Amino acid sequence: MKEKSIIHLDLDTFFVSVERLINSELRDRPVLVGGLGDRGVVAACSYETRKHGIHSGMSMKVARNLCPEATVIKGNASTYTKYSHLITDIIKSEVPSFEKASVDEFYADLTGMDRFFGIYSFAKELRKKIINESGLPISFGLSQNKVVSKIATGEAKPNNEIRIAMGDEKSFLAPLSVNKIPMVGNKTYQKLISLGVQNIKTIQEMPLEMIESVLGKNGKTIWMRAQGIDHSPITPFYERKSISMERTFNNDTIDMTRLKATLQAMAESLAYQLRNANKLASTLTVKIRYSDYQTYTKQVKIPYTSADHILSPKAIELFENLYQRRILIRLIGLKFSGIVGGNYQINLFDDSEKMLQLYQSLDHIKNRFGERSVLRASTLGTRSIGGTQNPFNGEPPIVLAHRKQ
Incomplete structure (x- = not known):
C-alpha cells in the first residue's frame, strides 16, 4: 500500500495576525479581538495573552483584568473573510484538490506528487508562497493522515512546520497530552484525567475494550487516533457548496x-x-x-x-x-x-x-x-x-x- 501524504495548514492566530498585518505597531504586543464592551466576548487572542490564562470565548471584561496591557480591537469579519479567500485562492492554484476545514484551516492530499519533486519540499514551498503573498504566518503538519497532521501542526506553531515520517506516528504522539487528540473535549479530558490518563502513551497501551467501557461509542475512535490511525478522507472544497x-x-x-x-x-x-x-x-x-x-x-x-x-x-x-x-x-x-x-x-x-x-x-x-x-x-x-x-x-x-x- 502506497504511503499517503496529507498536509494540514493552519493560519496562526488568524484574526490577530490580520490586524498586525494592517497595523505593524501591534506586533509582539498582547492583542485581544472581540466585543469592546464589558459584555463582549474574546473572539481571538495573541500568544502573548495566553500566558495570562486568556482564551477565545472568554468574557472580554475578565480578559482585560487578566491582561490590562492588552490592545483590544473590535474585529472585522469582512476583512478576515477577504484574507481567507486570498489564502484559499493561493492553495487552489497549487494543489489539485483540497479541503477547507474552516476560514483559516486547510487539508490537502499530496500523495503522488513525489513523482515530480519531494513532497516535503513542495509543502515548504507552498507555505513560503502563502507567507510571501499574504503576509500572514502559517504552520503545517505533514504525515500520512489528517489526525496526525493536525496534531503536528499544533506542535509546529507558531509559524513553523513539522513532518512525521511513516512509522513514527505513535512515538510522536506518545508524550503529548490526551487533549491534543481531536474529539477529546473538556468533559472527556476531565474523565481521562480522573482515571490517571494524562498522556497519549497511556491510551496507546490500554486495551481497546477498556477505553470503550470508559468513553462509550467514541472510545474506539479516540483509541485509534492515539495509535496514529485515521482513515478519514479529504473532502474536496467546492465554492458552490x-x-x-x-x-x-x-x-x-x-x-x-x-x-x-x-x-x-x-x-x-x-x-x-x-x-x-x-x-x-x-x-x-x-x-x-x-x-x-x-x-x-x-x-x-x-x-x-x-x-x-x-x-x-x-x-x-x-x-x-x-x-x-x-x-x-x-x-x-x-x-x-x-x-x-x-x-x-x-x-x-x-x-x-x-x-x-x-x-x-x-x-x-x-x-x-x-x-x-x-x-x-x-x-x-x-x-x-x-x-x-x-x-x-x-x-x-x-x-x-x-x-x-
Whole structure:
C-alpha cells in the first residue's frame, strides 16, 4: 500500500495576525479581538495573552483584568473573510484538490506528487508562497493522515512546520497530552484525567475494550487516533457548496408582510442548520418566481457567518433589491453557499456575551424539542419552515423544498 501524504495548514492566530498585518505597531504586543464592551466576548487572542490564562470565548471584561496591557480591537469579519479567500485562492492554484476545514484551516492530499519533486519540499514551498503573498504566518503538519497532521501542526506553531515520517506516528504522539487528540473535549479530558490518563502513551497501551467501557461509542475512535490511525478522507472544497429552501404559494401573493416573514423564517432555519453542523456561509442568494413563471435571482458575498441577526436582515434587503416587477409572486427561495467549517467565533465582534448565550440556549432548545419549538413572533404564520434533518450529512448541494401552503 502506497504511503499517503496529507498536509494540514493552519493560519496562526488568524484574526490577530490580520490586524498586525494592517497595523505593524501591534506586533509582539498582547492583542485581544472581540466585543469592546464589558459584555463582549474574546473572539481571538495573541500568544502573548495566553500566558495570562486568556482564551477565545472568554468574557472580554475578565480578559482585560487578566491582561490590562492588552490592545483590544473590535474585529472585522469582512476583512478576515477577504484574507481567507486570498489564502484559499493561493492553495487552489497549487494543489489539485483540497479541503477547507474552516476560514483559516486547510487539508490537502499530496500523495503522488513525489513523482515530480519531494513532497516535503513542495509543502515548504507552498507555505513560503502563502507567507510571501499574504503576509500572514502559517504552520503545517505533514504525515500520512489528517489526525496526525493536525496534531503536528499544533506542535509546529507558531509559524513553523513539522513532518512525521511513516512509522513514527505513535512515538510522536506518545508524550503529548490526551487533549491534543481531536474529539477529546473538556468533559472527556476531565474523565481521562480522573482515571490517571494524562498522556497519549497511556491510551496507546490500554486495551481497546477498556477505553470503550470508559468513553462509550467514541472510545474506539479516540483509541485509534492515539495509535496514529485515521482513515478519514479529504473532502474536496467546492465554492458552490450550499443549502437552500424554497416555498411555492398555493395562491400567488404580493403580501409583503407574509413574504418577508417567510424569508426570515427560511434564514433562521438555514442559520440554525449551519450552527448545528459547525458551519459558516459566505454567499447569500434570493430567488423570486413571479406568477408568469419568470424567475430572477440576486446574490451577494457576505463575511463568513451563521448568525440569524446578520443573515435575516441581509436576506430581506436582497429581496427588496430584487423585487422590481411589482406583480404577484408564486415562489421565493433562499440559498446559503460558500460554506466552510467554523464556529460562531467569527460573529463575536458586535455581539455581547448575552447574545452568544442566547444563541446557545435557543439552539439547545431546538436540538431537544425540534426546530419549530422556538420561533420569532413575526414568523408564526409561516408553516413548516425547516426540519430536524441535518443537511450536512449528505453530499452538497442540498435543496430543502417544501409543500405548497
